[in-house]
Structures are given as structure tokens and as C-alpha cells.
Amino acid sequence: AQSVTQLDSQVPVFEEAPVELRCNYSSSVSVYLFWYVQYPNQGLQLLLKYLSGSTLVKGINGFEAEFNKSQTSFHLRKPSVHISDTAEYFCAVSGAGSNYKLTFGKGTLLTVNP
Amino acid sequence: EAGVAQSPRYKIIEKRQSVAFWCNPISGHATLYWYQQILGQGPKLLIQFQNNGVVDDSQLPKDRFSAERLKGVDSTLKIQPAKLEDSAVYLCASSARQLSGANVLTFGAGSRLTVL
Numbered sequence: 001a002q003s004v005t006q007l008d009s010q011v012p013v014f015e016e017a018p019v020e021l022r023c024n025y026s027s028s029v030s031v032y033l034f035w036y037v038q039y040p041n042q043g044l045q046l047l048l049k050y051l052s053g054s055t056l057v058k059g060i061n062g063f064e065a066e067f068n069k070s071q072t073s074f075h076l077r078k079p080s081v082h083i084s085d086t087a088e089y090f091c092a093v094s095g096a097g098s099n100y101k102l103t104f105g106k107g108t109l110l111t112v113n114p
Numbered sequence: 115e116a117g118v119a120q121s122p123r124y125k126i127i128e129k130r131q132s133v134a135f136w137c138n139p140i141s142g143h144a145t146l147y148w149y150q151q152i153l154g155q156g157p158k159l160l161i162q163f164q165n166n167g168v169v170d171d172s173q174l175p176k177d178r179f180s181a182e183r184l185k186g187v188d189s190t191l192k193i194q195p196a197k198l199e200d201s202a203v204y205l206c207a208s209s210a211r212q213l214s215g216a217n218v219l220t221f222g223a224g225s226r227l228t229v230l
Contacts, residue, residue: 004156032216043118043205043221044157051216090156094217101170102147102219104156 002027004093004105012111015083021076021108023091030096033074035065038088038107047089050074061085086112116140118222120206126228132194135225139187139208145169145217146183148191149205151224157205163189193227201229 007022025031032051036044048059055067065076074091091105119138127133139146144165149157160179161171165186174181178197183189193200203224209217 034218036221041223041226043120043223044207044219046218046220049216049218092156096216101159101162102217104158106154106156 002029002031002093002095002100002103004091004103006089006091006105006108008108009106010109010111012113013081014113016080018079019077019081019085019110021089021091021110023074023076023105025072025074025091025093027072027093027095029100032094032096033065033067034092034094034102035059035063035074035076036090036092036104037061038090040087044090047076081110081112083112083114085110118206118208118220120204120222120225122225123223124226124228126230127196128230129198130195132192133196133227134190134192135204135206135227137189137191137206137222139189139206140210140220143208143210143220144186145209145211146189147207147209147219148181148189149207149221151203151205153202160191160204196227196229198229201227203227 005024034049035047050067058064088107094100094102146163148160151157160174161181162169163183166183181191205224207219207221209219
């Protein structure tokens with residue numbers, strides 16, 4: 001079984017400040033890791049993914065995340081946020097293999113204030 | 115490429131009524147998923163299809179929910195009879211296997227169900 005814990009349900013920040021959204025996972029097998037973003041009344045959009053290789057992964061909109069196997073973490077970071085980054089962010093994990101299901105965390109609401 | 119299409123976007127029904135949601139995945143994607151997202155929670159997998167066969171439906175409440183994927187393309191998710199706790203957004207997603215072996219999901223905009 002696998003699970004995801006997003007440590008903060010809400011993160012308020014000011015525009016142009018840096019932000020880190022925390023994600024920890026548990027799994028008994030090798031994993032693939034994902035961050036998705038959900039804007040109001042929309043579906044989920046893939047921000048970035050870790051499948052293999054470099055542990056630092058860059059995604060769209062200036063976001064990046066680092067896979068830390070020893071700490072079972074996959075924290076999302078952005079050095080300078082914009083108002084338009086206000087959204088719900090979901091961390092997700094799947095086991096390595098095509099039939100492992102994708103398990104999501106409960107989400108972190110990022111609110112960027114002017 | 116065209117994205118994952120879902121309809122209707124919004125539906126309001128009374129409890130004990132029935133409802134159906136439709137999904138058209140990205141062309142060529144063999145795997146199709148239905149997720150339920152209750153307000154304030156992350157999406158939960160209801161059912162996963164590989165072509166027109168079911169891979170995982172362990173979390174589908176089979177006494178009231180059913181899903182089919184005819185001809186391995188479009189899919190329909192039905193709820194009958196609906197309960198108040200079924201109020202949620204129903205997300206459809208599809209994927210094609212990556213070279214790494216991972217499934218990377220592309221989601222539709224979702225169908226928001228309100229049960230009164």
C-alpha cells in the first residue's frame with residue numbers, strides 16, 4: 001500500500017516571495033512521484049514528475065521539486081510566486097509499474113496575496 | 115492534441131435519482147480512470163480500465179455505481195440511486211505508458227455533482 005501526506009492544508013504567501021509545499025510519501029516499492037495543480041472549477045494539470053534519473057525535477061510555471069529517497073519526500077518549490085499561482089496543489093505517488101494506481105494527497109491550497 | 119472531454123460539467127439531482135457522466139479520452143490512450151474528488155480532499159480512484167477491461171475497481175461502491183468502457187474508447191460512469199454523500203467532482207483521466215513504464219495521467223475538467 002502507498003500513501004501521501006501533504007503537511008500543510010493551506011499556505012498563504014505574498015507575491016514575489018519564495019514558497020515550499022511539503023509532501024511525504026510511504027510505499028513498499030519503488031515509486032513515481034507527481035505534482036498536479038488545480039485551478040478553481042478546472043481539472044488537474046500536471047506540474048512535474050519524477051520517474052527516474054536526476055532527483056531535481058523542473059516543471060512548468062517555474063516550479064521545481066526534489067526527490068529525497070532517504071526522507072521519503074518530494075517537496076515543491078518556487079523562488080518567486082505570482083498572484084496567478086493561487087490554486088490547489090496535489091502531490092501524488094504511484095508504484096513503479098503500469099498497473100499501480102495513482103494515490104493523491106489531500107492537497108495544499110496556495111494563496112498568493114498582493 | 116485534444117484533451118480529455120467530459121460532460122456534463124454540472125449536474126444537480128435529488129437523492130435516490132440517477133445520473134450518468136460521459137468521458138472521451140485522448141485518442142490512443144489505452145488506460146482510462148474515473149476519480150471522485152470530494153470537497154477538501156484529494157481525488158480517489160473509483161475505477162481503472164485498460165482498453166475495455168477493468169484493472170482496478172476496488173474502491174467503486176458497486177451497489178450504486180457502475181462504469182463501462184465500450185469498444186475501449188468512451189466511458190460512462192453511472193450512479194443509481196444517488197446519496198447525499200455522492201456530491202463531488204467526478205474526474206476522468208487517461209494515460210499512455212511512458213518509456214519508463216509509468217502511467218502519466220491527463221485529466222478532464224471534471225463533472226460536478228450536487229445531490230440535494
